[in-house]
Amino acid sequence: MQKIPFSRPAILDNNLQYVAKSFANGWTAGNGPFTKTSELLLEEQLGGRCNVLLTTSCTHALEMSAILLNLLPGDEIIVPSYTFVSSALAFYMHGAKIVFADIRPNTLNIDESKIEVLITKNTRAIVVVHYAGVACEMKSIMHIADQYQLYVIEDNAHGLYGQYQDRKLGTIGHMATQSFHETKNISCGEGGALILTKPDLYERAEIIREKGTNRSRFFRDEIDKYTWVDKGSSYVLSDILAAILYHQLNSSEKIQKKRKTIWETYNKELNNWCSDNKVTQPYVPKHCDQTYHMYYLLFPDLIARTKFISYLSDNGISASFHYQPLHTSDFGKQFSTDEIDICPITTNICDRIVRLPLYYNMSEKKLLFVIKMITAFNFK
Numbered sequence: 001m002q003k004i005p006f007s008r009p010a011i012l013d014n015n016l017q018y019v020a021k022s023f024a025n026g027w028t029a030g031n032g033p034f035t036k037t038s039e040l041l042l043e044e045q046l047g048g049r050c051n052v053l054l055t056t057s058c059t060h061a062l063e064m065s066a067i068l069l070n071l072l073p074g075d076e077i078i079v080p081s082y083t084f085v086s087s088a089l090a091f092y093m094h095g096a097k098i099v100f101a102d103i104r105p106n107t108l109n110i111d112e113s114k115i116e117v118l119i120t121k122n123t124r125a126i127v128v129v130h131y132a133g134v135a136c137e138m139k140s141i142m143h144i145a146d147q148y149q150l151y152v153i154e155d156n157a158h159g160l161y162g163q164y165q166d167r168k169l170g171t172i173g174h175m176a177t178q179s180f181h182e183t184k185n186i187s188c189g190e191g192g193a194l195i196l197t198k199p200d201l202y203e204r205a206e207i208i209r210e211k212g213t214n215r216s217r218f219f220r221d222e223i224d225k226y227t228w229v230d231k232g233s234s235y236v237l238s239d240i241l242a243a244i245l246y247h248q249l250n251s252s253e254k255i256q257k258k259r260k261t262i263w264e265t266y267n268k269e270l271n272n273w274c275s276d277n278k279v280t281q282p283y284v285p286k287h288c289d290q291t292y293h294m295y296y297l298l299f300p301d302l303i304a305r306t307k308f309i310s311y312l313s314d315n316g317i318s319a320s321f322h323y324q325p326l327h328t329s330d331f332g333k334q335f336s337t338d339e340i341d342i343c344p345i346t347t348n349i350c351d352r353i354v355r356l357p358l359y360y361n362m363s364e365k366k367l368l369f370v371i372k373m374i375t376a377f378n379f380k
């Protein structure tokens, strides 16, 4: 029997029709018709107060945000240690020193109360990650950023369609980034987007995405030839992938509804078992609308977590731990210290977390089987 996967991209009907349309358009490279319509649709879905530029990945959108910051040697960026490498790497690649922040033990998001002590005269920006699509405490974070005149970049890889109070995630900071990697709710294989809430950043962002040229203006017939005008790289998404993305964005209600049902079933059916066994379920504050990106459990310790993952694996179910702390990673430890653990909550959570299978095409039968196996797990 095939193992129940931990994650699968949403497989929709008619995917190939969109690919065929892209070829029929005669524009398969970047910045074509599907790129434009996807960007407009995403702007509308995010409430219209932003500009969206599709990119080859979230990592590249983060790099674009780093270039837009005009970093100077010695500039510092505050990043949670509990995140994907790219949230830190993109800024390191463009000359920044990384300053790691610890997370809250309940939402696993950057702990807003621990940011201010990390700010120095060299700090330029705070990167926040809405872990599992549950918002960081954006009111406090934007207040700190205003006070110290810092940029806030929302790494919104998990947070598309999430909300903090009445604001859509991805539109609260000055810039935000999306991932359309196959593991995300909305995907096109590999892809991403840069979201700008400051309109004055848009013109330069377009140039950075097009290898440092003003080619986008040329495509709009605003100039008669294009040339090299700034820094940049090849960050444009192929229109073939944008066509697949357009179909996914258009199907987002259906995708989100299904993921919500799976998430809520786990949450309800595992409730008693969790409280009986000192296993913690995800915490979603009342003022946050989450994205149903992930269903995770926090085990009492590493031994129980390891045993649980291998028990599920033996029973045909893939479950997974998550990020390794960046502040103790081989490369990241240059920004840390050996003497004390600068992010103890991160270290602790990394040992205890397990993510359960959750994907759009997961059948009810498989979901109930996973729940049945979990509740039969013997901690002894």
Ligand SMILES: Cc1ncc(COP(=O)(O)O)c(C=O)c1O
Residues within 6 Å of the ligand: 057, 058, 059, 060, 083, 084, 086, 087, 129, 155, 157, 158, 178, 179, 180, 181, 183, 191, 192
């Ligand atoms: C929080 C976060 N940021 C960035 C990324 C990188 O996304 P991409 O693969 O689109 O570059 C990921 C990938 O999983 C992520 O989880």
